[in-house]
Amino acid sequence: MEDALDFDIIIIGGSYAGLSAAMALGRSRREVMIIDSGKRCNRQTPHAHNFLTQDGEKPGIIAAKAKTEVLEYGTINWLDDVAVAGFKQEHGFSISTQSGKHFSAKKLLFATGIKDIMPDISGFEACWGTSVVHCPYCHGYELRDQPTAILANGARAVHLAGLVRNLTSDLTVLTMGPADFTAEELSKFNKHGIAIIENEVSEILHTDGQLEKILFKDGTAKDCGAMYAAVPFLQHTILPESLGCSFTESGLMKINNTQETTVPGIYACGDNSNMLRSIANAVYSGNIAGAILNKVLTDEQF
Structure with a gap:
């Protein structure tokens, strides 16, 4: 039984x-x-x-x-x-x-x-789900036409860049170190005016979760209103x-x-x-x- x-x-x-x-x-x-x-x-x-x-x-x-x-x-x-x-x-x-x-x-x-798993970047978690996001289908329309960053490298960055470029003409890929792209991928970035910054991000400045500026470890900064991030x-x-x-x-x-x-x-x-x-x-x-x-x-x- x-x-x-x-x-x-x-x-x-x-x-x-x-x-x-x-x-x-x-x-x-x-x-x-x-x-x-x-x-x-x-x-x-x-x-x-x-x-x-x-x-x-x-x-x-x-x-x-x-x-x-x-x-x-x-x-x-x-x-x-x-x-x-x-x-x-x-x-x-x-x-x-x-x-x-x-x-x-x-x-x-x-x-x-x-x-x-949030990266060790001050301000990142406070912006997560609001102005630092994972998905252009879920958030992209609301973040359109803003200076936008993609925090990713390699194939994931290429994938996101292709999707996000239709939502903004001001797009920068942040690789957090040496860029890992093929010559063909770099050609695509250049064709569409997508910049690449290899410097490591140190901090995200924001107001109540709304991203305003990205600070880099070398002391430089970039004004930005939205970020897509491929996090583990x-x-x-x-x-x-x-x-x-x-x-x-x-x-x-x-x-x-x-x-x-x-x-x-x-x-x-x-x-x-x-x-x-x-x-x-x-x-x-x-x-x-x-x-x-x-x-x-x-x-x-x-």
Whole structure:
């Protein structure tokens, strides 16, 4: 006889992706527990963009409305807590939380996002998500026509420069050291009037998160109103790794076309497993994950 499990699915992470998955599951009357630490990846961003019906809305308002809607479904449960340990059981998984609670479920869904690692540049973190950003689709239109910097080198800088040059004619690439570009890439920069500065950035001067000037370690400075930065990241939780999940070279969780990780029964959605970081994509991937999980459970039970 199978052990009694508390839930069909435990969703770790209750932001846009996790809530989207929970809505799909709630509408199929699946018993779900959402465990959320309250640390949305975009909590510093003042307004959300490029998301139909919510363009310009505050991300916190979108998340709060989503939570209210999802919890209208009676089989969805919510816990403000941090999942700290996970174990494979004979018929599913168990999760323990920081407050000492324990739950079990047939399947796990990680919707935990990622944690950006800020460079050691004074003022950078204060501007992050406002005038120092990662994505031209999420922020570019609002930052258009300003003197703009790209803090990146190599292929990442080339990628961003190609996207951002349509938003501003005043564009400078900051490589933080010797530039790493091919002759062809340098020719493209020259063709489009994109400058390259190899000096290291020491400080970002700003007012309430609005970038005004970039200071360099050699004592020079540059007036600037916006910056795109390719920063490294870590997974928000080590639980997937502790459970045996594999990761890509860039640090994202490996998933297949059904959003299942390399560990059977463990799924992932949102920023932790997809490089397309946006609310719209998080909602999309969560919706797909919820539908897939419901189908998997249906196939096991029907």
